Amino acid sequence: MQIRLRPLLLLFCAAGFCSAGLVRAQQVAQTEVLPAPAVAPAVQIPEADNETVSTTSSGRLQLVAAKSHWADLLREHIPEFASNAEAQNITPGLIKRLRLDISNILATEGYFSPQIQFDNPDQALAPATTNKVVHVTVDAGQRTIIENVSLKVLGPMADAIDAGDKAVTKRRRALQEDWGLAVGQPFREADWSDSKNQLLESLRSDAYAAASMTASEAKIDADQHSGMLQVEVDSGPVFTLGELRVTGLQRYPSWLIERYQAPQKGEVYSRSRLLDFQRSLQNSAYFATVAVGIDPDPEKAGAVPVDVTVVERQARDLSFGLGYSTNTGYRSEVAYRDRNILDQAWDLRSALRLEQRRQLGYVDIYLPPRESKFLDSFGVLVERENIAGVRSSRNALGVKRTSTRGHLEQRLGLNIVREKISPDGEAEEVNKALVASIGWTWRDVDQPFDPRKGQILQFDLAASEKALLSDQRFIRSYAKYQRWIPIRKTDTIILRAELGAVFSKDEEGIPEDYLFRTGGSTTVRGYGYQTLGIQHIGSTRGGRVLATASAEYVHWLNSSWGAATFLDVGNAADNWRELNLKQGMGVGARYKTPAGPIALDLAYGRQAKKVRLDFSIAIAF
Numbered sequence: 001m002q003i004r005l006r007p008l009l010l011l012f013c014a015a016g017f018c019s020a021g022l023v024r025a026q027q028v029a030q031t032e033v034l035p036a037p038a039v040a041p042a043v044q045i046p047e048a049d050n051e052t053v054s055t056t057s058s059g060r061l062q063l064v065a066a067k068s069h070w071a072d073l074l075r076e077h078i079p080e081f082a083s084n085a086e087a088q089n090i091t092p093g094l095i096k097r098l099r100l101d102i103s104n105i106l107a108t109e110g111y112f113s114p115q116i117q118f119d120n121p122d123q124a125l126a127p128a129t130t131n132k133v134v135h136v137t138v139d140a141g142q143r144t145i146i147e148n149v150s151l152k153v154l155g156p157m158a159d160a161i162d163a164g165d166k167a168v169t170k171r172r173r174a175l176q177e178d179w180g181l182a183v184g185q186p187f188r189e190a191d192w193s194d195s196k197n198q199l200l201e202s203l204r205s206d207a208y209a210a211a212s213m214t215a216s217e218a219k220i221d222a223d224q225h226s227g228m229l230q231v232e233v234d235s236g237p238v239f240t241l242g243e244l245r246v247t248g249l250q251r252y253p254s255w256l257i258e259r260y261q262a263p264q265k266g267e268v269y270s271r272s273r274l275l276d277f278q279r280s281l282q283n284s285a286y287f288a289t290v291a292v293g294i295d296p297d298p299e300k301a302g303a304v305p306v307d308v309t310v311v312e313r314q315a316r317d318l319s320f321g322l323g324y325s326t327n328t329g330y331r332s333e334v335a336y337r338d339r340n341i342l343d344q345a346w347d348l349r350s351a352l353r354l355e356q357r358r359q360l361g362y363v364d365i366y367l368p369p370r371e372s373k374f375l376d377s378f379g380v381l382v383e384r385e386n387i388a389g390v391r392s393s394r395n396a397l398g399v400k401r402t403s404t405r406g407h408l409e410q411r412l413g414l415n416i417v418r419e420k421i422s423p424d425g426e427a428e429e430v431n432k433a434l435v436a437s438i439g440w441t442w443r444d445v446d447q448p449f450d451p452r453k454g455q456i457l458q459f460d461l462a463a464s465e466k467a468l469l470s471d472q473r474f475i476r477s478y479a480k481y482q483r484w485i486p487i488r489k490t491d492t493i494i495l496r497a498e499l500g501a502v503f504s505k506d507e508e509g510i511p512e513d514y515l516f517r518t519g520g521s522t523t524v525r526g527y528g529y530q531t532l533g534i535q536h537i538g539s540t541r542g543g544r545v546l547a548t549a550s551a552e553y554v555h556w557l558n559s560s561w562g563a564a565t566f567l568d569v570g571n572a573a574d575n576w577r578e579l580n581l582k583q584g585m586g587v588g589a590r591y592k593t594p595a596g597p598i599a600l601d602l603a604y605g606r607q608a609k610k611v612r613l614d615f616s617i618a619i620a621f
Contacts, residue, residue: 060087061098064137070109074138077105081136090134098136106140110187112222115139144187147226151176151199157208157235175202187227192218196231203235205271209296209304210236239269239294242303248310252286256345259368260284263306269294274306281310285339285347285366288313315340325616327520327529328387329356341365357529358385375402388531389539392421392512407444411460413437416469419511424538431511434469437462445484449596452492455483462514472509476502478546490556498523498570500546507544507574515542516572519582521614523548524570526584526605528612533572543572545579554590562590566601582607588614 063081065071075081078101080088088094099116106114119135153161153172160168180195181187196216203211215232241263246254260280263273278292289311294304316338323331335351347366353359364379378399385392398415418432438461445454458480466473478500485493500516507515517540520529533540548570556562565587573579588601601614 060085060133061090062133062135064135065139068140070106070111070140071138073105073109074102078102102136102138106138108189109140110144110227111140111142112144112220113141113225115141142225144220144222144225144227146181146183146185146187146229148228149179149181149183150228150230151179152230152232153235154214154232155235156237157203171206175199178202181229187218187220192229199231199233203233204296207238207268207270208235209239209269209271209294210298210301212236237298237301239296239301239304241265241267241269241294242300242305244308245305246308246310248312251312251315252340252345253343256286256368257281257308257310259370261373265303269304281308284369286313286345287311313339323616325355325521326612326614327522327616328358328385331355344368357387358383360384373403373405376400377402387529388517388533389424389536390421390512390541391423392419394419394511394513407442409441409443411437411439411441413439417511417513419513421512423536423541426536426539431471431509432469433464433471433509433511433514435462435464435514449594450592451484453484453486455481457481464510464514466509470509472504472506474502474504474510474514476500476514487553492554494550494552494554496548496550496552498546498548500572502544504544507542510542512542515544516546517542518546518548518570518572521599521601521616524550524568524582524584525566525586525601525614526568526603526610526612527582527608532570532582534574543574545574545576546570546572547579547581556590560592562592562597564588564590564599564601566603568603586611 061080063071063074065074075083078098079085080094080098095118102116103114106112115138117137119137153175157168157172161172178198180198181191185191196213200211200213212234213231214234215230217230219228219230221227242265244257244262246257249257261277263277267273274292274294278290281287281290281292287310291307291309293307295307297304317336319335319337321331321333321335323333325331331353333351333353335349337350338348339345341348345368347368348363349366350361350363352361360381360383362379362381364377366375366377369375376399379397381394381396381398383392383394383396394417396415396417398413400411400413402412403410413436415435415437416433417435418430420428420430422428440459442457443454445451445456458478460476460478462476464470464472464474478498480498481496483495485495487493498518502510502515504510515533517530517533518524519527519532524532531540534543548568550566550568550570552564552566554562554564566585568584569581571579571582583606584603585606586601586603588599588603590597590599599614599616602611603614604611
């Protein structure tokens, strides 16, 4: 028996089951039927419904089936098979409906020849068998396997293939290779629908925005348990992009949109291209929400307008914040931002931060990006701190250029730094340097603020020449690697490693900011902030080499709270021979926030033989 299946939506009202695109079965003779289940000869069900049956009885229905996904579907979508189903009147009409529902549900999973048997339903109809349990035995039978798939493309895409266009021919081949419900796979109605949708979306995502499906058919041979799929699509015309139509732009200049790699007239339509453009605008400082799209009207395919709808951010922000960290103590902060300095979309970011052990103020100005994807900025910094027995003041002026391509960010910088330090028990020093730098960061994480899977690799180089406004010639290299490994459903392993080295005659004349110290809540826990380095009487100075590593396991107890255990090692020294790695270990609590988890760690410093609490929190208002 051969059955042809065409998309149809069947609603099983009594069962509460709805399958999108469920198929209509027709025999070759065009007689509309459903796959006929084999029925045990002893079971004769009258052709009647509930209203015409006079003899009824109370009882329960119990499904008897092999442990399988289709049995779970029957229990899920047929209320009579639920574990908490109440006793009810068992009538021939009910049994007839259950047969139909079981057959239809199994058909969506590719089982078109099920065996369905009721355990003596005629006895259940007798008054003496009140509260009898009627066993419904179901054998789904052999599953239908896809034997052949035919994908036919019509329209301009077919014309291009006939004309010998290699790129279009390659794309046609890719559509066939990516077809979801392939030969040899079991037929499932959900997979059949998903495969057709995926085919259309693949066409619509590049060039053929108006692609449509003109015909689809699944021919099922229930006797041979095989299926043949036929799909026909019309690609529609190739869409090329026209002008930008921007709405919602009021505060900022109109040319700002063009600075974020806007699509150009004449480009072939690509959904990913528009999404990249939308993402660039959304990640900018100027817009709260952004939507970019086109109208897939075939009449506009020659130059379809690109619609850009934006909701602007406020031009000016004033914010305040309070916080605490075991690294630098209590903190208060006031920040001011103006995104449209001189009406040129220059983004000014400034802040004054007062902490117990550190005070700083800075002003940075970010220029709108260039079409070459460069983001330029310049700024000034004034900083004072008293950490690990070293009192220091630092003034810096710098310029930076940042560019991003995919997962890779590149930074170019030039800074002039003047530093005055006063270590406890030592003479005051003044160091200055003109430092050129280049750095790269490769990010591939699932979430920017609270990654659970992925990795980040950072590498920086900085150099200073004694003949150019510097007290010492040096080259500084630094590398950091972090990896997040998901475990089970919610847990995570976090690995981190750092290496750094400064190549110079000695450390004299090098600003502390370009040497290495470590220790604290984000490096080697169990030791004070920046207390690991070259030990002097009453102070810790920066060294020319650095090595740290950390392994942490985080187990989330619920959606907000988690527990962690960790092991940290690391130190800084003047050279590799003198590097003696310190160890810290402990446990901690985690609390999730939109800006990432807050950590409270209790760490034991093995060499220090002390227990230390590491904690950091900041609140903006």
